[in-house]
Amino acid sequence: MERIMDHLAHERSKAQFSVEEMKIIWAGSLHAFQVSDRIARLVASDPGFRKDNRAVLSRKELFKSALRKAAYVWKRINELALSEEEASWLRFYVDELAYAYIHWGMFVPAIKGSATEEQQQKWLPLANNMQIIGTYAQTELGHGSNVRGLETTATFDQETDEFIIHSPTLTSSKWWPGGLGKVATHAVVYARLITDGQDYGVHGFLVQIRSLDDHFPLPGVTVGDIGMKFGSGAFNSIDNGFLRFNHVRIPRNQMLMKVSRVTRQGKYVESNVPKQLLYGAMVYVRQIIVADASIALSRAVCIATRYSAVRRQFGPPHEDENGKGVETQVIDYKTQQSRLFPLLASAYAFRFVGEWLKWLYTDLIQKLEANDFSTLPEAHACTAGLKSLTTSAAADGIKECWKLCGGHGYLSSSGLPELYAAFVPACTYEGDNIVLLLQVSRFLMKTISQLQTGKKPIGTTAYMAHVEHLIQCRCTVQKAEDWLNPSVILEAFEARAIRLSVACAENLTKFATPLQGFSELSPDLVEAAVAHCQLIVVSKFIEKLQQNIEGNGVKQQLETLCNIYCLNLIHKHLGDFLSTGSISPKQASLASDQLRSRYSKLRSNVIALVDAFNYTDHFLGSVLGRYDGNVYPKLYEEAWKDPLNDSIVPDGYHEYIQPLLKQQLQNARL
Numbered sequence: 001m002e003r004i005m006d007h008l009a010h011e012r013s014k015a016q017f018s019v020e021e022m023k024i025i026w027a028g029s030l031h032a033f034q035v036s037d038r039i040a041r042l043v044a045s046d047p048g049f050r051k052d053n054r055a056v057l058s059r060k061e062l063f064k065s066a067l068r069k070a071a072y073v074w075k076r077i078n079e080l081a082l083s084e085e086e087a088s089w090l091r092f093y094v095d096e097l098a099y100a101y102i103h104w105g106m107f108v109p110a111i112k113g114s115a116t117e118e119q120q121q122k123w124l125p126l127a128n129n130m131q132i133i134g135t136y137a138q139t140e141l142g143h144g145s146n147v148r149g150l151e152t153t154a155t156f157d158q159e160t161d162e163f164i165i166h167s168p169t170l171t172s173s174k175w176w177p178g179g180l181g182k183v184a185t186h187a188v189v190y191a192r193l194i195t196d197g198q199d200y201g202v203h204g205f206l207v208q209i210r211s212l213d214d215h216f217p218l219p220g221v222t223v224g225d226i227g228m229k230f231g232s233g234a235f236n237s238i239d240n241g242f243l244r245f246n247h248v249r250i251p252r253n254q255m256l257m258k259v260s261r262v263t264r265q266g267k268y269v270e271s272n273v274p275k276q277l278l279y280g281a282m283v284y285v286r287q288i289i290v291a292d293a294s295i296a297l298s299r300a301v302c303i304a305t306r307y308s309a310v311r312r313q314f315g316p317p318h319e320d321e322n323g324k325g326v327e328t329q330v331i332d333y334k335t336q337q338s339r340l341f342p343l344l345a346s347a348y349a350f351r352f353v354g355e356w357l358k359w360l361y362t363d364l365i366q367k368l369e370a371n372d373f374s375t376l377p378e379a380h381a382c383t384a385g386l387k388s389l390t391t392s393a394a395a396d397g398i399k400e401c402w403k404l405c406g407g408h409g410y411l412s413s414s415g416l417p418e419l420y421a422a423f424v425p426a427c428t429y430e431g432d433n434i435v436l437l438l439q440v441s442r443f444l445m446k447t448i449s450q451l452q453t454g455k456k457p458i459g460t461t462a463y464m465a466h467v468e469h470l471i472q473c474r475c476t477v478q479k480a481e482d483w484l485n486p487s488v489i490l491e492a493f494e495a496r497a498i499r500l501s502v503a504c505a506e507n508l509t510k511f512a513t514p515l516q517g518f519s520e521l522s523p524d525l526v527e528a529a530v531a532h533c534q535l536i537v538v539s540k541f542i543e544k545l546q547q548n549i550e551g552n553g554v555k556q557q558l559e560t561l562c563n564i565y566c567l568n569l570i571h572k573h574l575g576d577f578l579s580t581g582s583i584s585p586k587q588a589s590l591a592s593d594q595l596r597s598r599y600s601k602l603r604s605n606v607i608a609l610v611d612a613f614n615y616t617d618h619f620l621g622s623v624l625g626r627y628d629g630n631v632y633p634k635l636y637e638e639a640w641k642d643p644l645n646d647s648i649v650p651d652g653y654h655e656y657i658q659p660l661l662k663q664q665l666q667n668a669r670l
């Protein structure tokens with residue numbers, strides 16, 4: 001036991017940089033570090049937030065436990081008079097999915113984004129004080145990605161000055177909203193607005209669905225839970241629900257009227273803001289999900305890295321610090337490094353691009369407030385594309401981390417199965433990842449077509465202004481070290497991205513209609529979108545390194561991580577880079593040489609680099625990822641806690657095992 005604890009301490013002593021300074025870089029600022037660190041410790045030390053083994057709880061127990069924790073969170077927020085920022089960290093570190101995520105993450109933002117000032121004044125205090133609990137009811141049984149295809153109707157009745165909300169078909173039943181099944185009292189419902197016999201498309205409506213007195217559904221409302229989801233624990237603590245309306249009436253002023261409104265006379269009036277603002281809550285959450293992806297991936301990487309340093313298999317006999325013969329740490333196998341270190345680099349890359357995206361979103365909101373809508377298309381493309389890119393990579397990465405831990409990774413006590421099950425739906429919710437990439441490609445094709453009109457591309461598409469150069473430039477790498485030059489990397493990624501996009505744009509012209517072209521070429525368009533999004537991540541990582549980064553050795557570690565992130569992408573997408581002529585086969589081989597050398601450079605720092613995430617053992621929830629590396633005794637201890645070990649002889653022995661054994665013995669004797 002002592003030996004293993006010493007082992008991680010030895011790993012930590014090898015770090016060539018200041019972990020404390022890196023923690024601040026990871027958190028984003030000294031302030032963010034201090035607040036999150038304080039709240040993380042508060043949660044970890046409070047028995048009310050203990051994480052029992054969720055995998056062994058029944059659905060009802062799990063759900064009730066999540067309700068208890070959510071209520072306790074609210075109590076502590078009020079007792080400690082926490083600020084909005086602190087409250088948000090508290091919900092985050094409690095790490096139990098419950099209705100509050102949708103209430104704070106989607107219901108409140110939907111009101112803020114789509115309601116008029118007057119409506120906000122009425123509804124926000126109720127929501128902020130938890131006098132009502134809200135959900136976001138958009139998806140239907142028959143319609144998820146295609147929001148324009150939603151069937152629920154909101155028909156204006158001029159006589160009573162009300163909207164009648166109705167589910168005309170089974171497929172129009174709302175399906176999936178979190179917190180809807182058993183908890184929410186209110187919902188922002190997306191429905192087709194019909195007035196004067198005309199259908200004006202999908203709009204948002206605030207609808208009360210349960211009584212605030214006895215929690216029963218209101219007349220005309222049928223509501224329930226959609227059932228168990230993948231994985232034990234994970235999303236099963238939350239009540240994703242179904243909802244059907246039978247001519248439910250709401251006052252006219254419960255239509256969210258920032259984008260358009262219906263007058264007392266039933267006239268539909270558009271405001272001067274783009275209708276896409278109705279989808280504002282999705283843009284907001286997609287931006288948060290990118291930050292979530294870096295957190296989920298970094299948790300898995302932290303577990304796999306610490307465990308890989310503890311775990312030993314095969315190898316020539318080494319001597320440990322005490323001169324005792326030991327096997328090789330699995331982290332020293334080059335295959336382990338080539339699978340794990342790019343994931344560590346990706347966690348950092350996603351963290352920085354998430355930080356940038358938060359800035360982009362804040363900037364968008366400021367512009368919208370000043371009636372400047374110019375950056376909305378780019379913000380939509382960036383949030384959609386990066387949500388897609390980072391969640392797909394993080395979900396795959398978490399799965400890889402569990403395999404990197406061998407058999408023990410498959411145990412619930414490793415924390416990895418639940419982490420995976422809880423994160424993988426991020427590839428689907430808030431927009432299916434392929435559907436979102438197609439949105440990005442649409443934006444890219446539009447930008448390319450506008451180049452011909454002389455319109456200057458801005459923001460993340462600014463590189464497209466150099467199309468003529470990027471289409472014909474040749475990569476200048478001659479030796480492996482040349483790959484450490486950021487401008488060389490950037491140009492290779494820009495050339496690959498623009499060449500894929502231009503090829504798509506040219507191919508699209510060969511079809512009878514753009515619609516037909518988009519449909520036939522959609523796999524290529526998705527690849528072009530991925531290339532563009534990877535370029536954004538690469539360029540934001542490089543930009544981060546150009547900032548003033550303090551702390552002994554911190555910048556050097558980030559440079560190595562950035563090199564690994566970029567070179568590994570080249571390695572993984574070699575087909576693209578070679579087929580577009582962005583690099584040559586010889587340069588590809590030099591990139592691989594450089595990548596190997598970066599792994600060696602990073603090796604002695606990896607434990608400290610995952611320590612910089614500053615995750616408490618409580619938050620990690622993993623025996624394999626413990627800070628002290630005391631893995632084996634704790635695995636043994638956890639095994640004993642399994643309900644099957646409550647009795648020596650299992651329940652069922654007398655009914656099923658004993659008779660079988662007896663029968664077989666008797667048969668043998670005959």
Ligand SMILES: CC(C)(COP(=O)(O)OP(=O)(O)OC[C@H]1O[C@@H](n2cnc3c(N)ncnc32)[C@H](O)[C@@H]1OP(=O)(O)O)[C@@H](O)C(=O)NCCC(=O)NCCSC(=O)CCCCCCCCCCCCCCC(=O)O
Binds near residue numbers: 104106432
């Ligand atoms: C975009 C679509 C795929 C398709 O759109 P269409 O092609 O049909 O076109 P449209 O006519 O709709 O659009 C035309 C035009 O608009 C552009 N557009 C589209 N969307 C947007 C947008 N959002 N913003 C700006 N512009 C937009 C589009 O590109 C066109 O432009 P051009 O004409 O110029 O080309 C659309 O149908 C779509 O979005 N589909 C996806 C559906 C979707 O995403 N649904 C989400 C449902 S809600 C959900 O899934 C919730 C899950 C939540 C799970 C838990 C989350 C956990 C994390 C929460 C955070 C916690 C926070 C806690 C905070 C705290 O605690 O404090």
Ligand SMILES: Cc1cc2nc3c(=O)[nH]c(=O)nc-3n(C[C@H](O)[C@H](O)[C@H](O)COP(=O)(O)OP(=O)(O)OC[C@H]3O[C@@H](n4cnc5c(N)ncnc54)[C@H](O)[C@@H]3O)c2cc1C
Binds near residue numbers: 177428
């Ligand atoms: C855990 C979880 C929580 C959720 N929470 C909420 C919530 O709170 N509120 C809410 O309203 N919704 C919620 N959702 C629903 C979610 O937003 C939808 O599942 C999502 O938008 C995808 O829609 P879909 O399920 O209909 O998939 P579909 O659109 O049916 O996708 C099925 C397949 O078709 C493909 N596909 C679809 N359209 C195209 C296209 N145009 N081109 C190419 N391929 C296409 C997709 O790539 C996918 O492979 C949640 C979902 C999950 C899993």
